[in-house]
Every structure is written in C-alpha cells, then in structure tokens.
Amino acid sequence: MKLGLLTACLPESHLSDIAHWAAGQGFQALEVAAWPSPDARNHIRADRFDTAESEQVRKIFAETGLALSSIAYYANNLHPSEGPQVNAHVRRCVEAAAELGGQSVGTFVGRDPGLSVRDNLRKAEDVFGPLVEHARRHGVEIVIENCPMKSWHPDGYPGNLAYSPELWEWLFGLGLKLNYDPSHLVPLGIDPVAAARPYMSHIAHVQAKDVEILPGQINRFSFYGPISGEKGWYRYRVPGRGQIAWTAIIDALQEGGYDGVVSVEHEDPVWSGSAEKVRTGLVIAHDTLRPLIPG
Known part of the structure; x- marks a missing residue:
C-alpha cells in the first residue's frame, strides 16, 4: 500500500507545487483533481489534454517520484440536464489517465432527483455501459466513491446511488469498481470494516477521510439531518481527528489483499480556510496513517 492525497483541497495551488510539497512530507502518491474549467480543481486539464499538458504532468511525477493513483472528477453522471457533459468529461479523464x-x-x-431509485438504476445502466467499455478499451477502471451526496437531492435524500453494499453489488455488475471511503458509512449506521470485507476484490482505490459525530445533534435533526440550513449532526475530519478506527481499516485492507493507494481526502472544516491550514491538516492525516501502512 501507498499513502497519497487528493489534490482537490488545494485548488489555488499548481500541481507541481502540491507534488513537491507532498513528496517532501512523505506522501507517495497523488489522486489528481481534473474538473473542467472554470472549476479551479483542475490540476490535470483533461478538457484540453494535449502533448504539452501530458509532458508537463509526466515531468512533475518523474521529478517527485510520486505515483498517480487516480484522476478525480466527482460529478453527477445522471443529472437531468448536465449529465451528457459530465459523461463526456469522464471519457476525457479516462483518455488522460x-x-x-x-x-x-x-x-x-449521481442521481436524477425527478426519478425513482429504480428508474435511476435503469438510467445508470444505459449511461455507464458505454463509459465502462470506453475505460476498458483504454486499460483504465472507473471507480465510484460511496458518498451519499445528500446535497444533490432537494429533500436531502442520497444523491449518489452508491452509498450501501447493496448498491455496490449493482455497481460491480456493471463493471465498475469501488473507491472505498469509510467516513460515509459511519453516519449511515454501517460498520465500515464489516461492510468492506466481502468486497475487497472490488476495491480499486481507497479514500481516507474521518468523521466526527457531534454530541446530541441527532436528537434535534434525526438521522435525516436538518432542513433549516443549520449544521448537521456530523462533520468530516482529517484522519486522526474523528472516530474511525484506522488501525482496523488498514488491517482489514491488508488482510483482504488490497495493495493500492490510500488517498487522504481533506474536507475538514477545522483545518480549512487557507492553504497553510489545509497543509497542516494533511500532515496530521499523514502522521496518523503512515505508521499503520506496511512498507
């Protein structure tokens, strides 16, 4: 296993600066953000990936010795109006990878909020069949993060239909793999270790994000969360500042044969607000996880 980080938390920094800093801190890999412009999370320009862009990115990874674990573009592939543009950019990311x-x-x-879950699943089969085939032809796998994305649904229901092991099995049937993030399972009442164990052969990437359950807040908002715009009953933290048992997570991955990258996804509000604070949060995550990862 290698320890990496997702570059999306440093949108104003150049990929070269992130890579050299990460290598200096002891990280071994980068999961590189590739949202299309004008989104600043575009450390790889998949929307204009030409020879010059390819050579520049290759040079950065060669200089730092880091591995490229994945290209990241987390968007709603089933959006009722923007879906085709999202699908097209996923294809460009595959080609860049x-x-x-x-x-x-x-x-x-993703999800079309105007359709039932069953109708969304049928729509997704039509959308992802060609995407998976495009990726297969290029020797690339498409990995799906298990984030519920409740903010994508007007009533706060899951906006990304990949949040439970039941749905993971459906994903695997389409030829998709899992980008396993344990932080999303804890607020759903799912044991992240028990959930992952049966599906180790389908985990192609891992994101490391922690979660903190805020005392007493669920008594006000319920499991479904607030409707008033107030903060909810949990928040994401960097590994080491939440309640996930990372020793158990890493041990289960190791026992299950996972030998890929564990990529820190920084969404911690405490260690946000400036690039300096974000980097401090990444160092906390590194110092928490690196001693646990063999090799």
Missing part, C-alpha cells in the same frame, strides 16, 4: 499510465478515474454515479 491512459496516456499518463494511471489506473483509474474516480467519479460518482
């Missing part, structure tokens, strides 16, 4: 020797592209299934 293949050119750079990357193994995977990370995205969301």
Whole structure:
C-alpha cells in the first residue's frame, strides 16, 4: 500500500507545487483533481489534454517520484440536464489517465432527483455501459466513491446511488469498481470494516477521510439531518481527528489483499480556510496513517 492525497483541497495551488510539497512530507502518491474549467480543481486539464499538458504532468511525477493513483472528477453522471457533459468529461479523464499510465478515474454515479431509485438504476445502466467499455478499451477502471451526496437531492435524500453494499453489488455488475471511503458509512449506521470485507476484490482505490459525530445533534435533526440550513449532526475530519478506527481499516485492507493507494481526502472544516491550514491538516492525516501502512 501507498499513502497519497487528493489534490482537490488545494485548488489555488499548481500541481507541481502540491507534488513537491507532498513528496517532501512523505506522501507517495497523488489522486489528481481534473474538473473542467472554470472549476479551479483542475490540476490535470483533461478538457484540453494535449502533448504539452501530458509532458508537463509526466515531468512533475518523474521529478517527485510520486505515483498517480487516480484522476478525480466527482460529478453527477445522471443529472437531468448536465449529465451528457459530465459523461463526456469522464471519457476525457479516462483518455488522460491512459496516456499518463494511471489506473483509474474516480467519479460518482449521481442521481436524477425527478426519478425513482429504480428508474435511476435503469438510467445508470444505459449511461455507464458505454463509459465502462470506453475505460476498458483504454486499460483504465472507473471507480465510484460511496458518498451519499445528500446535497444533490432537494429533500436531502442520497444523491449518489452508491452509498450501501447493496448498491455496490449493482455497481460491480456493471463493471465498475469501488473507491472505498469509510467516513460515509459511519453516519449511515454501517460498520465500515464489516461492510468492506466481502468486497475487497472490488476495491480499486481507497479514500481516507474521518468523521466526527457531534454530541446530541441527532436528537434535534434525526438521522435525516436538518432542513433549516443549520449544521448537521456530523462533520468530516482529517484522519486522526474523528472516530474511525484506522488501525482496523488498514488491517482489514491488508488482510483482504488490497495493495493500492490510500488517498487522504481533506474536507475538514477545522483545518480549512487557507492553504497553510489545509497543509497542516494533511500532515496530521499523514502522521496518523503512515505508521499503520506496511512498507
């Protein structure tokens, strides 16, 4: 296993600066953000991936010795109006990953909030069939993060249909792989270790994010969360500042044969607000996880 980080938490920094800093801190890999412009999370320009872009990115990874674990573009592939543009950009990310020797592209299934879950699943089969085939032809896997994305649904229901092991099995049937993030399972009442164990052969990437349950807040908002715009009953933290048992997570991955990258996804509000604070949060995550990862 290698320890990496997702670059999306440093949108104003150049990929070269992130890579050299990460290597200096002891990280071994990068999961590189590739949202299309004008989104600043575009450390790889998949929307204009030409020879010059390819050479520049290759040079950065060669200089730092880091591995490219995945290209990240987490968007709603089933959006009722924007879905085709999202699908097209996923294809471009696949092509960029293949050119750079990357193994995977990370995205969301998403959801059309105007359709039932069953109708969404049927729609997703039509959307992802061609995407998976495009990735297969390029020697790349599409990995789906298991985030519920409740903010994508007007009533706060899951906006990304990949949040439970039941749905993971459906994903695997389409030829998709899992980008396993244990932080999303805890607030759903799912044991992240028990949930992952049966599906180790389908985990192609891992994101490391922690979660903190805020005392007493669920008594006000319920499991479904607030409708008033107030903060909810949990918040994401960097590993080491929440309540996930990382020793158990890493041990289960090791026992299950996972030998890929564990990529820190920084969404911690305490260690946000400036690039300096974000980097401090990443160091906390590194110092928490690195002693647990063999090799």
